[in-house]
Amino acid sequence: MYPVTLTGRDVTLREFRTDDVAASLAIVGDDQVTQWLAFDRHDQAATRAMIDGVVKRAQDDPRTEYYLAATAPDDELIGFARLGLSGVKAAKLGYAIRADRWGKGYATDVARQMVTFAFEQLGLHRVSAAIGPGNAASIAVVHKLGMRYEGRLRDHVLTKGTWRDSLLYSVLVQEWTA
Template identity: 35%
Template sequence: MLTPEYPLTTPRLHLRPFTPDDLDALHAYESRPDVTRYLYWEPRDRQTTRTSLDKKITRHTLHDEGDALDLAITLRTTGQLIGNALLIWTSTQHRQGEIGYVLHPDHHGHGYAPEATRPLIHLGFTQLGLHRITGRLDARNKASARVLEKLGMRHEATLVDNEIVKGEWTSETIYAILETEWTP
């Protein structure tokens, strides 16, 4: 089991569990077509965002395979919620996890995604005992690929037209890093 001490702190950010008060800020980015373009879901209305938030609120401890930390990314200076970062425990037997992140577009291009994700990778390797952490993304999402590269992850595969997402064939790119390759 892993229950981090919150907030997780970086030079510019705090990562903390979501609360009911985060609805407006979460909806501000989950409702945008430019945010959901490369994700599995369409822009969310307020009620669907509320359902999403209810799930996020419960995702702050890893008990077993399949659990996830889904944390609010906030600016240390203002407390403003600007996105979320995710660590999923994908396999106990193979000691594997996966990371993800979503940021409000107003905060793209400032290095927040790698800064927010780095502590989750660190937790995965040092406290959860993972051997390998992956990042999966729509192959068209070049900005997200750059984030994974900044984290030291390597491109391992592109699965061509492997899924139908939102009614069209899409390709998936997979990045990964091993525990022995991680430098905090």
């Protein structure tokens, strides 16, 4: 399915464009944000490569991921969300919001839109999220979405040269629609 545009309460999710590199660098180039992601801080070249890859993969048929830019009401790019299709009717959810926009409910809006899209448009059965144990804000987001804690993934993410555990949460379609 291409292109995808999802409109939430405060945030619109849309396909990335090649001109999103500078705005994306404010997110993936920030140590404060990337401390919670599965990759280290990016420089301009790495950000360009990331966006070029996202734009190219959006054209794949079938799609293996939905990596969408999150924009605020003023159309400013403030984050992103990703659904990585990870198996039979399942996806892994990820999201990030620019640090200066934290605490405004954007992450919850973004995550809710992606889970709704996963179940209502893609017909998936399960969505999971792996979160760093110290990321209390993201843990609060998945709790708001009704995701259930499943366990700890030991040494799950290599970031800044160190292995980090992740806490695994998930929601099933019948729990989402209840």
